[in-house]
Amino acid sequence: MQTLPRLILASGSPRRRELLAQAGILFDVETFDVYETVGAELARDVEDHPDQVYRIPMELSRRKALAGAAAYENRWILGADTVVCYDGEILGKPADAAEALDMLCLLSGRVHTVITAVTLLRRQGKALQERAFYEETRVEMYETDRKLLQAYIQTGEPMDKAGAYGIQGRGAILVRRIEGDYNNVVGLPLARVYRELDALCREGAAIAGQSEYLEPGRPG
Amino acid sequence: MQTLPRLILASGSPRRRELLAQAGILFDVETFDVYETVGAELARDVEDHPDQVYRIPMELSRRKALAGAAAYENRWILGADTVVCYDGEILGKPADAAEALDMLCLLSGRVHTVITAVTLLRRQGKALQERAFYEETRVEMYETDRKLLQAYIQTGEPMDKAGAYGIQGRGAILVRRIEGDYNNVVGLPLARVYRELDALCREGAAIAGQSEYLEPGRPG
Numbered sequence: 001m002q003t004l005p006r007l008i009l010a011s012g013s014p015r016r017r018e019l020l021a022q023a024g025i026l027f028d029v030e031t032f033d034v035y036e037t038v039g040a041e042l043a044r045d046v047e048d049h050p051d052q053v054y055r056i057p058m059e060l061s062r063r064k065a066l067a068g069a070a071a072y073e074n075r076w077i078l079g080a081d082t083v084v085c086y087d088g089e090i091l092g093k094p095a096d097a098a099e100a101l102d103m104l105c106l107l108s109g110r111v112h113t114v115i116t117a118v119t120l121l122r123r124q125g126k127a128l129q130e131r132a133f134y135e136e137t138r139v140e141m142y143e144t145d146r147k148l149l150q151a152y153i154q155t156g157e158p159m160d161k162a163g164a165y166g167i168q169g170r171g172a173i174l175v176r177r178i179e180g181d182y183n184n185v186v187g188l189p190l191a192r193v194y195r196e197l198d199a200l201c202r203e204g205a206a207i208a209g210q211s212e213y214l215e216p217g218r219p220g
Numbered sequence: 221m222q223t224l225p226r227l228i229l230a231s232g233s234p235r236r237r238e239l240l241a242q243a244g245i246l247f248d249v250e251t252f253d254v255y256e257t258v259g260a261e262l263a264r265d266v267e268d269h270p271d272q273v274y275r276i277p278m279e280l281s282r283r284k285a286l287a288g289a290a291a292y293e294n295r296w297i298l299g300a301d302t303v304v305c306y307d308g309e310i311l312g313k314p315a316d317a318a319e320a321l322d323m324l325c326l327l328s329g330r331v332h333t334v335i336t337a338v339t340l341l342r343r344q345g346k347a348l349q350e351r352a353f354y355e356e357t358r359v360e361m362y363e364t365d366r367k368l369l370q371a372y373i374q375t376g377e378p379m380d381k382a383g384a385y386g387i388q389g390r391g392a393i394l395v396r397r398i399e400g401d402y403n404n405v406v407g408l409p410l411a412r413v414y415r416e417l418d419a420l421c422r423e424g425a426a427i428a429g430q431s432e433y434l435e436p437g438r439p440g
Binding site: 148195 | 240242243368375387388389390393394396397399402403410411412415420
């Protein structure tokens with residue numbers, strides 16, 4: 001709708017692709033190998049201050065965007081990282097069906113949070129332009145009996161999902177209500193991404209305009 | 221996952237179809253012509269008591285399910301109706317681009333509610349089994365300038381949508397956060413539908429089991 005720059009999505013997630021396409025944002029996909037363990041200092045900080053858990057996906061989203069910016073100049077790179085948190089712990093992807101059941105039993109009947117951090121980054125020579133943000137969504141799960149959870153795990157859907165469920169798939173039937181952005185739980189705070197990109201473009205236009213005004217004799 | 225009955229979806233909405241399919245609920249689609257204006261008494265009641273606005277989609281979802289039950293015996297019919305409410309008023313589908321812009325300007329930067337009512341109904345001879353419920357979701361919109369709203373209207377998406385936006389489409393970029401069930405805003409409170417159907421089946425099984433127990437000599 002607006003003329004936004006064509007992004008490079010530094011993520012292999014098909015869900016993030018679908019979301020960008022849903023908003024009509026143009027993009028290319030490039031995946032980069034990024035070390036997904038955070039440093040000991042940050043890990044310790046977050047252990048001491050569980051309310052700072054957002055710093056972990058912020059760090060990982062930045063690594064992904066930086067890997068993209070190393071490879072591409074003059075393009076906006078989007079790096080994103082999603083974590084599912086319960087009681088100060090980050091729940092990763094389940095290793096097997098037993099771990100998926102443990103996670104789903106833990107979340108059943110309770111409220112957890114999903115944080116997606118996004119880094120937008122553009123390199124021009126050695127200079128980096130950057131905008132980073134995160135959104136947090138509270139997710140309340142229905143209390144669900146083990147039999148239904150086991151049937152859900154049988155579908156295979158939980159195995160590649162942090163927290164062992166996909167809200168955009170059959171996992172929808174586990175979720176009673178959310179508070180916050182839905183797409184953030186799917187993997188990208190789409191509205192916020194659109195608006196931040198739009199703001200970056202306006203700022204870019206404003207800077208270009210101002211520069212022309214200050215240097216009127218400069219060739220166009 | 222569970223063995224739920226194969227429904228008849230008494231709705232032409234492609235979004236409701238997609239949601240049932242997402243949860244793995246089997247269904248056939250049949251649309252029925254239903255008079256979509258509620259009686260004067262109910263309209264007056266709701267005007268006097270805006271907190272009872274849910275009674276209108278409840279009534280309309282029941283009409284749709286009844287039309288289905290008149291045509292089909294021994295099948296669970298799902299009727300649903302969604303309304304978008306702001307400040308005690310129901311916002312319908314916009315008649316044209318100007319009305320769409322009025323609606324979107326009204327909702328911009330504010331909170332409105334979306335109510336979807338569902339009636340599940342099965343006729344056996346002249347007897348009706350019925351379960352009806354509704355879910356309410358609060359939707360907070362970003363403050364959005366007219367230029368972007370006009371560009372959104374240009375995509376054509378608002379024209380067949382109550383409230384002039386589709387949260388599952390490009391309209392996602394207008395929504396800051398929700399409180400409640402997301403799929404309810406799309407058009408069907410999917411998790412609740414699944415759980416109510418599951419409960420109906422368990423009750424059915426319990427009644428069948430009890431009946432067998434009470435009449436042990438009855439042929440199977």
